[in-house]
Amino acid sequence: MSDHGFRDFYYHGGAFNNIDHDQQSYGGETDHMYRVSSSSIDPSYMSFTDCLHSTSMDYGSLEKAFGLSPTSSEVFSSVEGGNRTMMKQHHVGADELGGNTGEVTATLNSSVSSSSTEAGCEEDSDKSKKDGQPKGSDDGGESSKKGNKAKMKGEKKQREPRFAFVTKSEVDQLEDGYRWRKYGQKAVKNSPYPRSYYRCTTQKCTVKKRVERSFQDPSTVITTYEGQHNHPLPTTLRGSAAGLFPPSMLTPSPLGRPSFPHELLMQMPNYHHQMNNQAPAGSMFAENFSPFHQYVHQHQVPDYGLLQDMVPSTFLKHEP
DNA sequence: CGCATTTGACCAGCGC
DNA sequence: GCGCTGGTCAAATGCG
Numbered sequence: 372m373s374d375h376g377f378r379d380f381y382y383h384g385g386a387f388n389n390i391d392h393d394q395q396s397y398g399g400e401t402d403h404m405y406r407v408s409s410s411s412i413d414p415s416y417m418s419f420t421d422c423l424h425s426t427s428m429d430y431g432s433l434e435k436a437f438g439l440s441p442t443s444s445e446v447f448s449s450v451e452g453g454n455r456t457m458m459k460q461h462h463v464g465a466d467e468l469g470g471n472t473g474e475v476t477a478t479l480n481s482s483v484s485s486s487s488t489e490a491g492c493e494e495d496s497d498k499s500k501k502d503g504q505p506k507g508s509d510d511g512g513e514s515s516k517k518g519n520k521a522k523m524k525g526e527k528k529q530r531e532p533r534f535a536f537v538t539k540s541e542v543d544q545l546e547d548g549y550r551w552r553k554y555g556q557k558a559v560k561n562s563p564y565p566r567s568y569y570r571c572t573t574q575k576c577t578v579k580k581r582v583e584r585s586f587q588d589p590s591t592v593i594t595t596y597e598g599q600h601n602h603p604l605p606t607t608l609r610g611s612a613a614g615l616f617p618p619s620m621l622t623p624s625p626l627g628r629p630s631f632p633h634e635l636l637m638q639m640p641n642y643h644h645q646m647n648n649q650a651p652a653g654s655m656f657a658e659n660f661s662p663f664h665q666y667v668h669q670h671q672v673p674d675y676g677l678l679q680d681m682v683p684s685t686f687l688k689h690e691p
Numbered sequence: 692c693g694c695a696t697t698t699g700a701c702c703a704g705c706g707c
Numbered sequence: 708g709c710g711c712t713g714g715t716c717a718a719a720t721g722c723g
Contacts, residue, residue, distance in 0.1 A: 672717090700717095
């Protein structure tokens, strides 16, 4: 949807022929949207980290790093680091999808301020508190059930950075190795498909994700992650990655370099920096999905939930 | 029985 | 101020 001010750039065979990027500001935030059209991509051409180092922000590298094959799957991704740009990015993703088979599009929305991203990283001041504290605990008097939300009033609402992926998938629930519990579902305006809300089931982990199907392209699923996992991937994945990935796939990258977001993350200076004061980065993605791209190719149902962990800080683009 | 999902209600923020 | 909408809660229900 060009009316968002986004343009396209094309990427062929490992070289960017044309990169176009535009941005918009939404209440202090700036959204970035990158679109990549590719006909042939060599996943081994460049690592994700390489891309990060070589360019300010190349989402095309995402696809490369992840080994995405535009011919087998389409992935749109977007990041946001502030407060409420999600809906827009959803629109972008959905719009961009229209008839673009064989393309890999990435959308990036980021906050103009990295500090906001990092600061807001772990604690979702608005919701995690709500979530973290047992609603009933403050018991309150009257509406002890739902009235406690109001108590967070005075505080400045600050959302955690979000990272959204738009994927071609038949299933709504994409597997990313973590366990999620659905805690809500809402009808999406202008869309016959509902949006589902999930929360990481790991205690103290405030990561949430939203999953909705694109109205314009029902075969497209938009997954938005919010927050950072402060724990390693569950070792016992029930009906999750463990069940979907052959044992051979759950092994360290044979190439010694990242081919999956988790690994990529570990090589990102910014990511390490960000993780330093919150979770053991080294263990965060200990469970390897390095051959993840294979899975992507085979199942066309990639879920890069963990990307949200790195992109917000790593891909942040600071406005001039 | 424990955990996950469903679903209606509630709340906050925003636009008019 | 009011209505709309997104997001969340939590009781009820389902499932293994």
